[in-house]
Amino acid sequence: MVDRSESDSRTLLRRLRDTLATPGDGQDRLDRITHLIAHSMRTQVCSIYLFRDPETLELCATEGLNPEAVHKTRMRLGEGLVGRVARTGQPANTANAPAEPGFRYMPETGEEIYSSFLGVPIQRVGEKLGVLVVQSREARLFSDDEVYGLEVVAMVLAEMTELGAFTGDQGGIGAAHRFPVMFRGSTGQEGAAEGRVWLHEPRVVVTNPVGDDPDAEKARLDEAVSTLQAQIDDMLIGSASMDKEQRQVLEAYKMLAHSRGWVRRMSEDIDLGLSAEAAVEKEQSTARARLEQSTDAYLRERLHDLDDLSNRLLRLLTGQGKDTGAELPENPVLVARNIGPAELLDYGRKLKGVVLEEGSVGSHAAIVARALAIPLVIHAARITNEALNGDPILVDGDQGIVHLRPEETVAAAFRDKIAMQAEAQKRYADLRNQPAVDRAGNRVSLMMNAGLMADLPSLKGSGADGVGLFRTELQFLIRSRVPRRGELAALYKRVIDAAQGAKVQFRTLDIGSDKVLPYMKPQEEPNPAMGWRAIRLGLDKPGVLRMQLQALIRASEGRPLSVMFPFVATPDEFNAAKATLLREIDREATLGRPVPSDLRVGAMLETPSLAFAPDSFFAGCDFISIGGNDLKQFFFAADRENERVRRRYDTLDVSFLGFIEQIIARCAASDTALSFCGEDAGRPIEALTFAALGIRKLSMRPASIGPVKHLLRRADLTELKAAIDAARAGGVQTVRPAVTAYLAGLQG
Known part of the structure; x- marks a missing residue:
C-alpha cells in the first residue's frame, strides 16, 4: 500500500466488508476480493491460497495469474514461499522471489514474470486458514507499512470466514458452523451419548471486524x-x-x-x-x-x-463467553480444549458426555469421566473452533468418533446404537446379584475401580465384590492446596463406611507422569512416565506419605485396612514404604488410637523388574495387583499416550501372556493373592483370557462388570485355556482370534 494513509486503509476495509456482504457464492466473493486488493495496492497480482486439508494449500482465487490454475495449483505445507508462510505464520517479503531458498516454480500460473512477492498468513487464534499474496513485476521490497496493511486485510478475511462469507462449492474455507462435521479422536471412556454442545470456554465470535469510527x-x-x-x-x-x-x-x-x-x-x-x-x-x-x-x-x-x-x-x-448468564442446554455435552478434574466435577452428572481436543487416556480428567460414567473422546482436533453452544452432537466413546450437527440418517443410526446399549445394560442389571461363576464352577471376583465418593453408589448397583483400586490422588488433584490429614481421614472413612463391609484396597498417592498437582512445581523430565512419580515421590517426600498413611489408619477406626503402593520397581522400595506404614501404626497405638484389626499390605506390579524380584519379596506381600496399563507400555516399550504406537501391540500377544503367567506362577508359589487392574481388565475378551490363565480377581470400571460377568457365566475357563494353549502351540503371535472364535461359539 504505497504511501497508504489511515483513511485509505479504512476505505479498503470498508470496501472489503461491502464486497463480502454482496450476494453471491463463495468463489464470486473471493474473485472480487483479489481484484479489489490488487487494485488498492497497485500490484499486478493478488492471490488467495486456502487449506484444503491440514497439509495442503490450494490456489482458490487470483487476480493476475492464469485463472485456469485456480483450484488446480496445490502445494504442501512448507513447500515454496506460500507454504513457508503457512507453516511459520510469518510474512515473507522479497524483491526477487525466484532467488529465494525453497522457491517453487509453478508454470501453470504464469507467475515467472513477477519478481516481488509479499505473502501474509490468513489466520485466527491457533487456526491457520491460508495465505494472502501480492506480487509485482517491479523488483522491490514491500514497505513495512504495506506489510502491516496486508496483515490487517488478512485479519478481516480470517474473521469473515468465521461468519461463513466464503462458504461455497469451490471457495469455502469452513462450514460456517452450519454443516455436519465428523471428528475422529481417541477413546477416553467408552459409551455413547446424544446431546447439545456446551463449550467450557466459549469461543468469542467477532461479528464486526471493520471499525467505522x-x-x-x-x-x-x-x-x-x-x-x-x-x-x-x-x-x-x-x-x-x-x-x-x-x-x-x-x-x-x-x-x-x-x-x-x-x-x-x-x-x-x-x-x-x-x-x-x-x-x-x-x-x-x-x-x-x-x-x-x-x-x-x-x-x-x-x-x-x-x-x-x-x-x-x-x-x-x-459480552460473549463466561459469566453471560447462559444456561446449560438439555443433555449437555461438554466440549473443551482440555479441562481439570475439579472443573469437570463441578459439572457432575449433568453432563451426557465430554469431548476434548487434548487430554490423555490416563489423565485425571479421563479418570473423573469414568467415575461419572460418561463417554469421553479425546484428541478431537479443532472441535472448539467448529462447535457452537447448542449445536447437536453425537459422542461415540467406543470408536472415538464425534458427529457435530449430524445428518438425520447418522443420528437415527446412532440412536439405535444407544437403544441397543441400554437394552444390554438392562440384561446386565439382572445379573447384578448373581455370582461371577463360569459353567465349570470357577469363581472370579470382579472388583471395581474408584477414586471419588461419586463412584461408591456404583458398588452395589454394579454387582462388584468390592473396590480393587481406590485412587487416592484424585483428592489431591481437585484441590488448589494440599489437603489436610483430617480432611483425608474423613473422606477415607466415608469410603469405608459406604463399602458396607466390602473390601476396599487403597492405593497410595500416584502422582507424577500425566498427573501433576496444581500446587506442585512441575518437574521438567524427558520421560515423565518413567520418572519421579508414585512411590518414588512418596519415599522422597516422606512427610506427604506419612500424612496419608496416618489418615488411612485413622479412617479404618479399628476395621480391616488394605493398602497398596504404586509403581514399585524394587523390593527395597516396597520394604521402605511398608516399614513407614508399620511405624505409623505403632505410633497411633502408642497414642491410644485404634489401629486396623487386620492389615493387608500389597504392591502394584507395573514394572517388569518387579516380576523378577526374589522369592522373599513375593512372600512379604499380602497381595499383588498387576497394573496392566503401565506394565503393558513398559513391556512393549510403547507409550500409552502415543496414538501412533499404543494400539500397535496386542494385550493377547503370546509374549505378554507368557510374562503374565510367570507372575501368576510366582504368586502361586508364595501363596500371594493376585489381581489384575487396568483398562484391559474391563474388556470382556481380555478379562476372560486372564481368568483362564489363572487370575481370579479383576478390578475394572463399574460399567464393565456387567458385560464381563455376562460372558464369564456363559464360558468354561478350562475349555478356553485349552483353546489358548492350542493356539500358542500353533505358533501364533496373538491368541485373540482363538479366544474370539471360542466365545463366538458359546450358546445363550
Missing part, C-alpha cells in the same frame, strides 16, 4: 483494557494466601496486561480500520505465531498467558 473503537479498547488491568490487580491483592508460584503467574499476567507495546499495537490496528475486537485477535494471532516458532520453552509457555488475557479482553469487549 476509530476514536470510538479506541475508547472501547481503552475502557476494556482498564477493566482487565483492574481485575488482575484485584486478583493480586487477594493472593496473600497463594504460594509463590501462583503469585508469579499473576505477576506475569499483570506485566502483559500493562504492556504499553501491546496496547499501542492494537490502537495502530484500529487506526488502519479494524474494530477493537479484531485488533485484539490480530495481535493475539501474530504473537501466537511468533511464540509457537520459538525454541525457548519459557516463551512457549507464555502462550497460555497471552491467550487467557486476550480472551478475557475479548469477553469484556463483546
